[in-house]
Amino acid sequence: MRRTLRALAVLMPLTMVAAACGGDDDGAAPGGAGGEISIVGFAVPEAANKAIAEEFVQTPEGEGVTFRTSYGASGDQSRAVVSGLEADYVHFSVTSDVTRLVDEGLVAEDWDDGPNKGVVSSSIVVFAVRSGNPKGIETWDDLIQPGVEIVTPNPASSGAARWNALAAWGQVVASGGTEEEANDYLDAFFANVVALPGSGRDATTAFLSGTGDVLMAYENEAILAHQNGEEFDYIVPDTTVLIENPGAVLVDADPVADDWLAFVLSEAGQRQFALKGFRPIIDGVEFGEVDGANDPADPFPVVANLLTVAEDFESWEALSAKFFDESDGIVTKAIAASGKA
Amino acid sequence: MALATVDQATGDRPAPRRRTGFAGQLQAGSGLGLGIAVLWFSLLVLLPLAAVVVTASEGGWSAFWAAVTTEQTAAAIRLTVGTAAVVTAVNAVVGPAIAWVLVRDEFRGKRLLELLIDIPFALPTVVAGLVLLSLYGVDSPVAIEVANTRGAVVLAYLFVTLPFVVRTVQPVLEELDPEVEEAAASLGASRVTTFRRIVLPALIPAIAAGGALSFARGVSEYGSLVLLSGNLPFRTEVTSVRILSSIENDNLPAAAAIATVLLAISLAVIVILDVIQRRAVRRG
Amino acid sequence: MAERHHHPRPKPGPVALALRVAVIAYLFLLVAWPLFLVVQNALASGLGPISDLLADPDVRHALRLTAVAAAVSVAISTVFGVGMSVLLVRYDFPGKRILNALVDLPLSVSPVVVGLALVLVYGGRDGWLGPALEDAGVQVIFATPGIILATTFVVLPLVIREVVPVLEEVGIEQEQAATSLGASAWQTFRRITLPSIRWAVLYGVVLSLARALGEFGAVKVVSGNVLGRTRTAPLVVEEKYLNFDRDGAYATALLLVLVSVAAIVAVSLIRNDRETT
Numbered sequence: 001m002r003r004t005l006r007a008l009a010v011l012m013p014l015t016m017v018a019a020a021c022g023g024d025d026d027g028a029a030p031g032g033a034g035g036e037i038s039i040v041g042f043a044v045p046e047a048a049n050k051a052i053a054e055e056f057v058q059t060p061e062g063e064g065v066t067f068r069t070s071y072g073a074s075g076d077q078s079r080a081v082v083s084g085l086e087a088d089y090v091h092f093s094v095t096s097d098v099t100r101l102v103d104e105g106l107v108a109e110d111w112d113d114g115p116n117k118g119v120v121s122s123s124i125v126v127f128a129v130r131s132g133n134p135k136g137i138e139t140w141d142d143l144i145q146p147g148v149e150i151v152t153p154n155p156a157s158s159g160a161a162r163w164n165a166l167a168a169w170g171q172v173v174a175s176g177g178t179e180e181e182a183n184d185y186l187d188a189f190f191a192n193v194v195a196l197p198g199s200g201r202d203a204t205t206a207f208l209s210g211t212g213d214v215l216m217a218y219e220n221e222a223i224l225a226h227q228n229g230e231e232f233d234y235i236v237p238d239t240t241v242l243i244e245n246p247g248a249v250l251v252d253a254d255p256v257a258d259d260w261l262a263f264v265l266s267e268a269g270q271r272q273f274a275l276k277g278f279r280p281i282i283d284g285v286e287f288g289e290v291d292g293a294n295d296p297a298d299p300f301p302v303v304a305n306l307l308t309v310a311e312d313f314e315s316w317e318a319l320s321a322k323f324f325d326e327s328d329g330i331v332t333k334a335i336a337a338s339g340k341a
Numbered sequence: 342m343a344l345a346t347v348d349q350a351t352g353d354r355p356a357p358r359r360r361t362g363f364a365g366q367l368q369a370g371s372g373l374g375l376g377i378a379v380l381w382f383s384l385l386v387l388l389p390l391a392a393v394v395v396t397a398s399e400g401g402w403s404a405f406w407a408a409v410t411t412e413q414t415a416a417a418i419r420l421t422v423g424t425a426a427v428v429t430a431v432n433a434v435v436g437p438a439i440a441w442v443l444v445r446d447e448f449r450g451k452r453l454l455e456l457l458i459d460i461p462f463a464l465p466t467v468v469a470g471l472v473l474l475s476l477y478g479v480d481s482p483v484a485i486e487v488a489n490t491r492g493a494v495v496l497a498y499l500f501v502t503l504p505f506v507v508r509t510v511q512p513v514l515e516e517l518d519p520e521v522e523e524a525a526a527s528l529g530a531s532r533v534t535t536f537r538r539i540v541l542p543a544l545i546p547a548i549a550a551g552g553a554l555s556f557a558r559g560v561s562e563y564g565s566l567v568l569l570s571g572n573l574p575f576r577t578e579v580t581s582v583r584i585l586s587s588i589e590n591d592n593l594p595a596a597a598a599i600a601t602v603l604l605a606i607s608l609a610v611i612v613i614l615d616v617i618q619r620r621a622v623r624r625g
Numbered sequence: 626m627a628e629r630h631h632h633p634r635p636k637p638g639p640v641a642l643a644l645r646v647a648v649i650a651y652l653f654l655l656v657a658w659p660l661f662l663v664v665q666n667a668l669a670s671g672l673g674p675i676s677d678l679l680a681d682p683d684v685r686h687a688l689r690l691t692a693v694a695a696a697v698s699v700a701i702s703t704v705f706g707v708g709m710s711v712l713l714v715r716y717d718f719p720g721k722r723i724l725n726a727l728v729d730l731p732l733s734v735s736p737v738v739v740g741l742a743l744v745l746v747y748g749g750r751d752g753w754l755g756p757a758l759e760d761a762g763v764q765v766i767f768a769t770p771g772i773i774l775a776t777t778f779v780v781l782p783l784v785i786r787e788v789v790p791v792l793e794e795v796g797i798e799q800e801q802a803a804t805s806l807g808a809s810a811w812q813t814f815r816r817i818t819l820p821s822i823r824w825a826v827l828y829g830v831v832l833s834l835a836r837a838l839g840e841f842g843a844v845k846v847v848s849g850n851v852l853g854r855t856r857t858a859p860l861v862v863e864e865k866y867l868n869f870d871r872d873g874a875y876a877t878a879l880l881l882v883l884v885s886v887a888a889i890v891a892v893s894l895i896r897n898d899r900e901t902t
Contacts, residue, residue, distance in 0.1 A: 038851075043868070044867070046864075046867075046868060068851055068852070068854070069851070070849055070850045071864065071867075072845070072850050072863075076846070082750070083744050083751070083766065083767075084748055084749035084755075084766060085767050085849040086767070100591065154582070156586040156589070157572075157582055158589065159589055193573075195488075195489050195571035196572040196573060196578075197568060197571065198582065198585070201866065201867050202568055206478075206488075206568060206571070209474050209478050209488075210478060210480050210488075211479055211488055224869060324590070325590075326587070326590050327411070335574055336413050336575075338574070339416075375712055375718060378705060378712060382727075382728075385774065385777060386730065386731050387727070388746050388753070388754075389739070389742030389743050389745065389746045389778070390730065390742060392742055392746050393738060396745060435648075438644055439648050439651070439652065442645055442648045442649075446641065446644075448645065454648070454649065455893055456889050456890065456893075458656075458889075459831060459832060459835040459885055459889055460656050460835075460885065461656060462832060462835035462839055463836075463838050464659075464878060464881070464882055465841045465858075465862045465878055465881065466839075467841065467859070467863050467866055467874070468663060468875065468878035471874075471875075472662045472663055472666075473659060475662060476658060476659055476662060485654075499655060500655055500656070500659075504832060508787060508828050508832055509786055511828060512791050512824045512825040513791060513794055515824055546790045546793055546794070550786045550790050553729050554729060554783075557730070557733030558732045558733070560733045561732065561733050561735040563737065563842060564841060564842055581735045584737060585737060593741075596738075596741070597741075600735065600741075603733060604734065607730060608726060608733075611726045611730070611733075612726045615722070615725060618790075
């Protein structure tokens with residue numbers, strides 16, 4: 001009996017390992033003739049980056065290049081790089097995640113001096129509603145009507161979620177309102193919020209599982225969700241914020257990473273982003289039809305009033321302090337007030 | 342209070358006896374063993390936890406206090422600790438009940454129940470959250486809708502702490518010999534009395550041990566909760582979310598401060614349960 | 626061998642029956658049904674997603690990594706766990722009660738904080754011990770040792786808490802008898818103590834294994850999630866979820882659950898084996 005026990009105890013881990021085995025240790029091949037690029041990025045552009053990589057290795061600069069990749073929540077990834085996660089190129093959701101690396105000396109201070117200002121991919125904030133839009137939600141004012149239930153990712157615990165709150169506040173000022181009125185709008189907005197999931201993806205899940213009438217979403221995630229069979233509609237409001245995702249090459253990166261960045265910013269790279277639902281950051285990119293968009297032939301309708309961080313909010317640092325400071329941020333206070341109501 | 346003991350390789354069953362004290366002070370061999378155990382424990386657990394406490398104190402006492410007593414954080418801590426306490430109390434009753442059925446009861450399909458107990462552990466929290474949301478979120482098939490309410494927190498805690506008390510009580514129940522209870526019954530004790538005076542005291546240390554685990558685990562839960570609870574401040578926001586917010590704001594000392602408070606509360610509960618365990622053992 | 630289920634059982638009274646029904650209902654609602662949903666979702670498109678998973682070299686690597694990390698951390702935790710349990714129950718030494726209380730502490734630490742704590746100490750750039758270790762050639766964070774460390778951290782109390790109550794219950798006379806008959810400490814341990822706690826140890830191992838396989842939050846922080854190198858199976862689940870690959874996420878989760886179920890089945894079989902001997 002003892003023998004059985006011992007035998008089983010030994011066999012179990014062995015069978016587990018054996019079952020999982022069945023191939024070489026893939027992915028650990030050392031950098032090919034062209035070098036190795038370590039990409040650390042936020043989760044959503046993973047598919048796009050993969051597609052771009054496949055194109056890149058066919059170019060003369062990219063020949064023989066291999067990739068090491070790590071994707072996750074933007075803030076987590078940024079902090080991981082600070083803690084020592086090896087990276088040559090980073091692609092994050094918000095500028096503050098790159099600024100963190102600049103402060104640690106991992107990224108050069110002039111990373112955003114180029115013509116693209118450090119931006120690598122972009123999208124916009126949209127409303128996701130139930131198929132057929134039963135509650136007829138079209139405008140920002142519709143959101144604060146009584147009885148409308150909003151789902152939005154939590155700006156406190158997710159940097160990427162801050163775009164939504166920014167859009168909600170900024171659209172008041174952009175339409176001629178005062179800051180006071182914008183603050184009031186935010187209070188009404190958060191009073192209607194029924195869930196603050198931790199991330200954009202969690203918010204989408206909560207919404208698709210039946211919570212709320214409208215989800216504050218990103219256009220590219222909405223398109224990606226459609227491409228994967230999820231059923232809902234999304235509305236592009238007249239006024240919204242341009243989401244700008246920064247990308248940067250690290251200071252001690254493999255030199256081929258600069259070629260990579262240039263390729264990502266080129267038409268070929270931006271085309272792949274477009275096919276996955278991101279808005280190209282340069283004009284004139286030919287991408288044909290984009291599956292999953294409201295109108296695949298015209299997937300990125302022009303927004304009447306498009307707000308950007310640079311023009312409407314000064315800078316990401318400034319708005320972080322003004323809106324999201326842990327004790328005094330306008331949004332922080334609005335959220336806390338909504339809970340006490 | 343006599344209890345039969347475990348069978349040994351020899352096959353006899355020694356006479357029932359009281360539990361006795363300790364082997365005494367450490368000899369050289371066990372002193373070394375202790376040293377190794379403590380060293381390993383330090384490297385693995387104490388040092389990292391100390392790092393958290395040290396980080397928490399980086400801003401000084403006032404910053405520490407400020408981080409922990411903001412209204413939102415205080416509410417989150419109250420919710421977390423309160424719910425963990427309630428759930429632990431539930432587990433203290435449900436756990437032994439389940440263990441009893443697993444050990445003492447016989448019916449077809451009992452083996453299947455056995456398989457279920459550890460599932461909450463093995464399921465990555467992302468998936469646990471997903472399935473709990475589909476079953477007990479909006480449009481619940483059993484009309485139990487707890488999404489975005491405090492019930493969600495209770496449900497998630499119940500789910501992740503299920504195995505603890507069950508699995509600590511189970512081995513003890515297995516070692517208890519039903520013949521002692523039957524002897525008591527044949528001497529005229531009612532079933533309730535038998536349970537109260539023979540079985541329960543034997544189980545209390547295990548329940549206390551499992552309860553400590555259950556409380557500790559509940560307090561730290563995040564992954565399966567985050568989809569279900571909605572993270573609404575003052576209503577369904579748990580402490581882990583506050584910690585994450587501070588981390589996201591690069592305010593590491595504040596995050597560490599909140600974590601330290603939770604550690605302290607958990608330590609207090611563990612100590613209390615340890616005292617209970619000790620009293621039960623002494624009473625025999 | 627204890628004769629346990631050999632006398633004819635009386636028909637269960639109403640209390641026992643009610644208890645049975647209540648327990649079954651509770652377990653059904655809390656575990657069985659959610660689990661069923663996982664299986665249903667995983668197999669919704671047939672066995673395709675699962676075979677795709679097993680064919681993907683990155684996923685295979687993740688499964689292997691998880692298995693190795695789980696096996697190693699459970700082994701470490703069991704060996705030291707049993708040792709610590711014996712120390713805590715059978716011996717007296719200053720600071721014992723503090724150590725006893727501290728053992729449970731790892732469980733109360735939110736996974737994010739676990740990861741944070743380990744990075745604070747073992748992080749390669751700024752950690753307390755990390756840079757020194759890296760100079761010596763040992764990378765902990767963002768490498769397999771870090772994953773094992775995080776997993777052991779969360780699994781640690783389980784074996785100890787299983788074994789301690791049973792050790793206390795069993796009492797010491799057998800061991801004292803053995804020692805007085807001339808057995809060495811090791812012999813006493815091997816032939817008297819260990820057999821008396823084997824079920825506790827076994828349950829502890831099974832629980833720890835399940836927990837190690839499913840650990841997500843802490844590992845996420847310390848592993849860096851590098852595809853093909855430090856991505857574990859639960860991280861695969863998350864990644865698929867983030868990319869809207871629901872089938873893949875559920876399929877991976879199902880694989881993890883199956884290993885854990887296999888472990889419990891093994892324990893069940895061993896117990897059957899014992900009872901019929």
